[in-house]
Structure formats: C-alpha cells, structure tokens
Amino acid sequence: MLTVEEQRAKVIAATRPLDAESVPLARAAGRVLATTVHARVDVPVFDNSAMDGYAVLFTDVESATAEHPVELAVIADLPAGSADEPELREGRAARIMTGAPVPQTATVVVPFEHTRDGLQAWDAPAIVVTAPTRAGANIRRRGEELRAGAVVATAGTTLGPLQLTAIAATGIDTVPVHRRPRVAVISTGSELADPGTDLARGQIPESNSVLLAALCAETGADIVSVDTVTDEDAAFTALLDRALVDARVDVVVTSGGVSAGAHEVVKNVLRDRIEFVAVAMQPGRPQAFGRLGDALVFGLPGNPASVAASFEAFVRPALLALQGRAALQRPMLRLASTAAWRSPVGRQQYVPVALDRSDLAAWSVRPAAADGSSGAHLAAGLARADAYAVVPADVSAVAAGDLVDVMLLS
CATH class of the missing domain: 3.90.105.10 (Molybdopterin biosynthesis moea protein, domain 2)
Incomplete structure (x- = not known):
C-alpha cells in the first residue's frame, strides 16, 4: 500500500x-x-491628520500648560476631503478633522482633548492647555x-x-x-435514491454528491454538475464524457465503484486510463487518480466517512493547488483526547472528532460518533465533527489523555 x-x-x-x-x-x-x-x-496619499483637533505651528504650543495656555486664532475649517490650503503663521490655527489634508505650513496637530473647550464653533479661538510631545505629532506623512x-x-x-x-x-x-477550477461530481451506485423519496428494499439515501459538492465549493471551486448514476458502464461513461468533452471541466470527482467488488463501475470503465491503488489510511483505503486530457480525475470510495477523509487527504490539496494557493493543508493542532479508541496498525487513521473549546487554554477532542467509533461506514456522526484526529500508522490505540494531531475543519 x-x-x-x-x-x-x-x-x-x-x-x-x-x-x-x-x-x-x-x-x-x-x-x-x-x-x-x-x-x-x-x-x-498625502500628509493627513491622525486626530480631530487643530493644525498649528509647534513653536506656538510647545510650552502650553493648563496654567499657561496658548490661545490661537482659528482661520480655517478642514473636514476630511477638503482641498483648502490655508497658510498658517504665528498665532494661527486651522480646525481639522481626522483624514483631512494637513496644511503645508502646519508642523503639528493638537487634538481637541488637549484644548480647554474641545470641539466648538470652527471660528472660536483654540486654547491649547497641553503641549505636543514633538513636532510632527498626530500627522500621518505621505507614503x-x-x-x-x-x-x-x-x-x-x-x-x-x-x-x-x-x-x-x-x-x-x-x-x-x-481561474477557479471547474468541477464535476459523480456519485455512483445502483442502491442510491434521492433524499426525501420512499426507499425500496436495498436502497439508501444518496449523500455523497451533497458532501462532495459542498466540500469542493468550500475550496473556491465552481461546481459545473452534480450527478448520481447507477452501476452501469454506459450510464457512467455518458456522464463522464459530458463532463470532460462538453463541459470541459478541470476536475472530476467520483464516489463509489473503485473497490474490489463485481460491480465497480468506475474501475470497470477507467481501469486502463487512470491508476487504482490501495492507500494505507482508514477510512479510504481504495483510491483512484489520474489525468484524462486536461482534467484531473479522482475516484473515491463510496462510504461517506471514506469520501470525507479522502477528500481532505487528496482532493482538497489539488483544488487549492489549481488555484495557486501556497498552503495546501488545513491547520493542525496537537490536543488531548478525552476518550479512548483503537487504530489499525499500518494505516493512518482519520477520526471525525468534536472539539471542546470551553477551556481556552486547553482544548480537547473526542470522537464525534455517538458510540465513539470511527469506521468507514459512519455518516450521521459527521454532523457533530468539526475536526479530524489524524493517528499515525504506527499507533495501535489512543488512550484518554493522549495528545493527538488534530486537523481543524472550522
């Protein structure tokens, strides 16, 4: 493997x-x-005021105190967006608002908080009671x-x-x-029925197409088509050709039909065109991947938990790489598990887990499934998952209190 x-x-x-x-x-x-x-x-873009206050000469106000205030005549009002350029001389000030261009002759802005009366009529005198710390204070310089x-x-x-x-x-x-990757999703299986319909014996609600379409869209891909097809070679071939030839998609993602059974439609149709392999992971052991023309084709297993884990391991990084992303993996943390479970030796395990974030200094995780299990067949437990615990292939068991690598999903 x-x-x-x-x-x-x-x-x-x-x-x-x-x-x-x-x-x-x-x-x-x-x-x-x-x-x-x-x-x-x-x-x-230009020198502008960082405060609401008065544009003045630093030499006029550098010695101002509450006991010895400095009174200045206000000659202009400069709101943000003003194009006025008043000339300031000794003893003069311009009322100015945050973001407004600072007059070229001004050397400091005194905030209203450092004046006796604060904001008042624009032509009232400015009485400065606190000296600026330095020339240029409260002026944001161009560039x-x-x-x-x-x-x-x-x-x-x-x-x-x-x-x-x-x-x-x-x-x-x-x-x-x-460009966003154009993606076709094809869910295979004669046992699949639309959610909400009455189920005949042997049928199950189809969920993989919903899962894959949502996961692909989450990466930023454009979903061109979402289809469900029976395990008939001709029907699958027709959908595949429509995606590759007519829609000219960049990626095809299929679920089901890649294992060792007698009715594996994806393998039957594509066994000589893409590679079918066994990967040392649980769930998600059977995988298919290759290129048909300009399109990448992924064949994922059929169980929802396998589809979800396989997508994270292989499809999501590819969709991000197609978009030029620098980081292809989700964020990882090492957190303590509050539950115990077994892991198959020789296979990297992906366990859907629920995060406990109640203690901001010590997050923890436990399997999302109600019974604490982690099999490939699980689907309903995915609703409670907001991360995956990724257990290395050489680990046979996780004990309560063990630190585990956790891939964050949200």
Whole structure:
C-alpha cells in the first residue's frame, strides 16, 4: 500500500495552477493572486491628520500648560476631503478633522482633548492647555506606510476582506487571480435514491454528491454538475464524457465503484486510463487518480466517512493547488483526547472528532460518533465533527489523555 503522503505527492505532482484572469476587487473575495500586487499610489496619499483637533505651528504650543495656555486664532475649517490650503503663521490655527489634508505650513496637530473647550464653533479661538510631545505629532506623512510600487500582497495570497482592503487602499481596482477550477461530481451506485423519496428494499439515501459538492465549493471551486448514476458502464461513461468533452471541466470527482467488488463501475470503465491503488489510511483505503486530457480525475470510495477523509487527504490539496494557493493543508493542532479508541496498525487513521473549546487554554477532542467509533461506514456522526484526529500508522490505540494531531475543519 502507498502511504497517504506518497499518494498526495503524486496528486500534487500532476497539478498545475490554472490560468490567470483579472477580476474587479468586488468579485475577488476568496480568490488567489496569480502575480504579486504592487501599490499604485502612496499610502497615505498625502500628509493627513491622525486626530480631530487643530493644525498649528509647534513653536506656538510647545510650552502650553493648563496654567499657561496658548490661545490661537482659528482661520480655517478642514473636514476630511477638503482641498483648502490655508497658510498658517504665528498665532494661527486651522480646525481639522481626522483624514483631512494637513496644511503645508502646519508642523503639528493638537487634538481637541488637549484644548480647554474641545470641539466648538470652527471660528472660536483654540486654547491649547497641553503641549505636543514633538513636532510632527498626530500627522500621518505621505507614503509612511507604503510607497507607490511597493509590494502589497504576494502571489499565492488568498484574498480575504483584509487583503482586499489593503489593495484598494493603494489605488487598485482589479487584481490578477487564478481561474477557479471547474468541477464535476459523480456519485455512483445502483442502491442510491434521492433524499426525501420512499426507499425500496436495498436502497439508501444518496449523500455523497451533497458532501462532495459542498466540500469542493468550500475550496473556491465552481461546481459545473452534480450527478448520481447507477452501476452501469454506459450510464457512467455518458456522464463522464459530458463532463470532460462538453463541459470541459478541470476536475472530476467520483464516489463509489473503485473497490474490489463485481460491480465497480468506475474501475470497470477507467481501469486502463487512470491508476487504482490501495492507500494505507482508514477510512479510504481504495483510491483512484489520474489525468484524462486536461482534467484531473479522482475516484473515491463510496462510504461517506471514506469520501470525507479522502477528500481532505487528496482532493482538497489539488483544488487549492489549481488555484495557486501556497498552503495546501488545513491547520493542525496537537490536543488531548478525552476518550479512548483503537487504530489499525499500518494505516493512518482519520477520526471525525468534536472539539471542546470551553477551556481556552486547553482544548480537547473526542470522537464525534455517538458510540465513539470511527469506521468507514459512519455518516450521521459527521454532523457533530468539526475536526479530524489524524493517528499515525504506527499507533495501535489512543488512550484518554493522549495528545493527538488534530486537523481543524472550522
């Protein structure tokens, strides 16, 4: 059997970032930068006030105290957005608001809190009772944070609200990002019935397509199609061709039909076109992967817990790599388990676990399944999971109190 790391390495080696496209910032949330972004303008764009107060000459107020206040004549009112440029001479001040351009002749801004009467009519005298600590205090100088041409965000950065704000602040309205991968999801199995329908003998509600579509969308992929098909070679082939030829998807993810049974439709159709392997993991031992034309094709097992674990191990890293992400793995922590369970020696185990975050200094985990088990057949217990405990292949059991590696899902 291949190790999880060996199979994942094969997947990543076959994966290349998709082409770049330019999109407006308003549509760039969650996208990944294809190239490094440089500032278009200085940040700040001009010298501006960091406080609501008065723009003055430092030499006028450097000795001001409550016992010996300094009174200044106010000659201008400068709200944010003002284009006025009053000339300040000895004994004069301009009322100024945060973000407004500072007059070139001003050398300091005195906040209202350091005056006797605080905010008042703009043309009332400014009476300063606390001296500034230095010349230039409360003035944000042009370009002191970033100069035009400087790096704002590097290639591979995922654009969240903070990154988008920083880019917008440098005068940029569009960004180069990797194209989202187009994904087709195909769930196989003659036993599958739509959720909500009456079940005949031998049928079960179909859930893998829901799981895979949601997981793929969570990575930022575009879901082109979601289908369920019986274990008939012709029916599966037709769906596969529609995805690869008509829809020209970048990724096909199938569930079921990859094991050693007599009706393994994915293996029957693709056994000579992609690789079918056994991976030393539990759940998720049977895996298939390969490239058909320009598309990556993943064949995952059929049990929901196996599908979920296999997606985390192999599909999710590939979808992120296609988008140019620098980090391909979810965050990991080492936490104490409050329950005990057995683990199959020789196979890396993925156990859906529930986090206990009640003690902020000592998070802990326990299996999410109500009975504490971790088999491949489990599905309902996934609803309580917000992480996976990843148990190494050389560990046969986890005891209560043991530290385990935990892959965070939320």
